Amino acid sequence: MTTITRKETNPTAHLTEADVEQVGIELDAIRQDIIDSRGAKDAAYIRKVVDAQRKLELGSRAVLLASAFPPAWIAGTIGLSIAKILENMEIGHNVMHGQWDWMRDPKIHSTTWEWDNASTAEGWKHSHNQVHHTYTNIVGKDNDLGYGIMRVDEDQKWYPMYLGQPLWNFINACFFEYGIAAYDLELGKNLKVPKAKRSEAFKRNAKNTLAKIRRQATKDYVVHPALSIPTGSFLPTLAANFTANLVRNLWTHSVIMCGHFPEGVETFEKKSIPANETRGEWYVRQMLGSANISGSKPMHLMTGNLSFQIEHHLFPDLPSNRYSEVAPKVQALFEKYDLNYHSASLPRQVGSAWHKIVRLSLPNGWLEQTNVKNAPQQAGLLWKLATGGPKVRRAYDAAQRRAENQRKAAALTAA
């Protein structure tokens, strides 16, 4: 991956300024259609999901009171995992985007919702709704690119510590809700600041997040296991709650990786974004910076309709149940303007995102040039690059660039 402006062929080069503005007008019209037709059916939908989720959670927790009995453990754990995923994706994420604010129901409103997650609604609304959705895929501004712990762009300099990033990413996936909480706090950046100099806002947010984590952990790892003591199910319930959180973390991490990480999703350079970016330009950036997951209805529900990541990024505040209806219109628009509508199945998108993480954990070009035959030499080269210091790495980079230029020249001559 390279930022769009550094690519050999910029996928937006064929668009004129007027085209870009027209894209904006057409997308606004699609959005308005949905706004004009929002109504009782949509409200009934979200109420039904909330209702079903709460009953599923209650039922699962009730079953887990007897989780020393293995079938109860299995049923309760599956139910609780599904309930937590629904609560996180289709309900929490979307309510906090204000998708249901138009109902004027104070119980399903972006300003009042708190989710079953380690991060606070307030912190998450800032880092996700505001920063990520406004500055989507702008390297250096959108921290969702690599969450500040990974190398996700070929233009980022490679260091040996990046060799570990597939492992970091896996650990992050297992404890994703805590990763997100740390991310919302910009913990890495703030911990570097001496204690006395940390901002009041950070101290307040950190305090709120710790309180939230304490409440969450008390619920899942103390109260519910304790309630199960009469049936001798303390430890099984503890394990069930841990498992449900783990399943939810792995699932949400996978879905979210599919949104912007798969190969072929575009990123942008900070300096290439004009200060007064027009609505059309903003829309085009959202279109190219997101990827969809194809699949069945239950699959869309379990992803919180983030399987329609492209539509979600264009219209973050439209009700999630309407994205499937908007998608064909959006896709037609992509075709009309000859842009790549990035969509594939969940396994393919997850595989692609992981491939990219592995590829970029290694020096540029290393993975592409490795095959079964040259594996021992390549391993030796990697050892040298990892242990050899900046000088060795600079020499490798220079050689890679020379080879790249030669390849380009050869291609030109052949043409």
Added chain:
Amino acid sequence: MALLEASGRGSRPSNRLADRVVRLVEAATTPLLPADYLDLFAPLRSGAPLRGRIEQVIPETRDAATIVIRPGADWAGHVPGQYIRLGIDVDGVRQWRAYSLTHGPRADGFISITVKAVPGGVVSNHLVHEAQRGTLVHLEQATGDFVLPDDLAGRKLLFLTAGSGVTPVIGMLRNLFPVTDTGVLKLERSDDLDITVVHVAPSEPDSIFIQNLRELGEADAINLIARYDDEHGVLAVDDLASLVPDLAERTTYACGPAGLLDALGAHHTERGLELFTEQFRPVTIAAGEGGTVVLEKSGVELDLDGATTILDAAEQAGVLMPSGCRMGICMGCVLPLREGAVRDLRNGEITTATPGETNTGGVSIQTCISAAAGPCHIDH
């Protein structure tokens, strides 16, 4: 609670124990509240926010209906003549309106409102034509000073009602003279009352409750004077004395449109007569271009044109505002509009907040994409 009483240690320790139990249950449901789960099964239980369930929809005229509601357990009752605020979801959007209670207090504990569908009225048309038995509605406790005096004995009263202004009066009359299958009941406490009702409506078929009023008239409970605009011409307040010869001896209760009540007010003041009035829908919000925006808590007033966002203007005036993406996507700038109208600068859509007709807290608006469309009050 029995356990707490058995401990016999007075209210303080038991309160503390109850608090502890509540905290434990809350710890099990965080970040939701236990009430969020109880609402799934018992929305009308004691301790829940006040709600009601529609039990019956009775058509009154072709554009009016009586809605009978079973109120939640915490319903505190009402005095005839009072009104409630009722919230109902119309096309998925929660809407609040005030309606007179037209029934009861009744033995079955139900309450009722009678609604006339006004042209273009979102809630009234929904209630009259689409309301279904079983629908959950949101309620506030009854309120209002338009009620009968405590000591009724020997009183001479005049009820002057125009259009749907009859509804609070019907609430009072039904309480004084319950109508049963066998006719109008005369209660002892209403025995020596002398009541005249002047009822004004555009035409007889458009007249809600006329059947009720006639029954009361025939039973000599009231002296009914019905006036229809299409038959008798529009009622002039100065003619009242000729319709009700002993007007000067009566206490007047009037409910109807503002014009009539204003004229009546002047008429009665001039003659030194006792008058109680009730008027609904005092404010109508008309959308325009720009206006004065009052930030209530900050105590700041801004004169805005129709193109400047409220967020930009308030920040320029030095008010610290919640803000975010400044393009309408992050909901970081949402504040309650208590009263007034704003325009969404992206698509021209108007959002209005009318006290009494919208959520008690106001309507949430995004200040970063909203401009004033008339005078506004914002809770900030």
